Amino acid sequence: MTVRFLSRRSVSVVASAGVLALGLAGCGGTTKDSTEAAAGGAAASSASADPNAKIKKGLKIAFLPKQINNPYEKIVDDAGIAAAEEYSGEAKEVGPSDASASSQVSYINTLIQQRQDAILIAANDPNAVCGPLKQAMARGIKVVSYDSDTAKECRHLFINQASSEEIGRSQVRLLADLIGGKGEIAILSATANATNQNTWITYMRDELKKPEYSGMKLVKIAYGDDDDQKSFQQTQGLLQAYPNLKGIISPTTVGIAAAARYISGSQYKGKVVLTGLGTPNQMRKFVKDGTVQKFALWDPKNLGYLASYAAAALASGQITGAEGETFNAGRLGRRTIGKDGEVILGPPTVFDKNNIDQYDF
Structure with a gap:
């Protein structure tokens, strides 16, 4: 089994400054009781201003791509792993070296045994992975498909790169x-x-x-x-x-x-x-x-980033996967869940000789 981790990086200075500014803005409503109460109010305001405040800390999530050596899937998963650092989660990528229908099954079983909080999967086959994914869901593990969907009953959300x-x-x-x-x-x-x-x-x-x-x-x-x-x-x-x-x-x-x-x-x-x-x-x-x-x-980095935040929102109990629910997706803003648990990233970009050098992924 191949497992790939990214090293933990510090939270963005810009994001931290934004949270601090919002927290300080909430300090205006002090009471006459004491400066201690005022400090407590400021802390509470700061926490509520943090878009990641409601995400459970220390979540364990795993990305299971179609195959571990696929360049596109690597971009997606690396971005999702990095996103987990923003909400203090632990993320990793595991997967097979081939993209056959049943190659992902053993990895799902292992992730269940490891008691992951969420499994994110780009399915090689919509039905071959259903059995073990249903077992994962029965044990409280949240399942998010991305890039390539599973059967609808085998996951909570599908993060679709575009319509x-x-x-x-x-x-x-x-x-x-x-x-x-x-x-x-x-x-x-x-x-x-x-x-x-x-x-x-x-x-x-x-x-x-x-x-x-x-x-x-x-x-x-x-x-x-x-x-x-x-x-x-x-x-x-x-x-x-x-x-x-x-x-x-x-x-x-x-x-x-x-x-x-x-x-x-x-x-x-x-x-x-x-x-x-x-x-x-x-x-x-x-x-x-x-x-x-x-x-x-589309931008595969944004796909992995969105999938990571969706899994975190599910695992934290903020959403269930129902149509119309919304969740925070970090720098991508709030996203709304559509029909059948689908969340769409956005329209694809057409590349040609005039714009291709503007992109690096």
């Missing part, structure tokens, strides 16, 4: 703009059971039914299993099997980087359009060498 419908439909719109709305296209996905991938693909298929996309034909959905080499080989296979292919959508950071690497050194560079979801640091060289014109993603 699933908007992600799926926008990927088709982006590719259509790049290929002029005509030609054969393919999708290079992660695993066949990945909840997020399949949800996005459902919306992609639906979007392609619209009249404005009548000139585009989806010929193949390939699966690289979020493995770099397999995704590389799947890209090669797609281009050889479909000589008239005009574009590929790869809604996975591992897949799009591997596909770009193959196309950049092949005869298809400049002829086949590649887009999808990737990180700026992964894709920068491929954008600058002309292999990829545009791709999209």
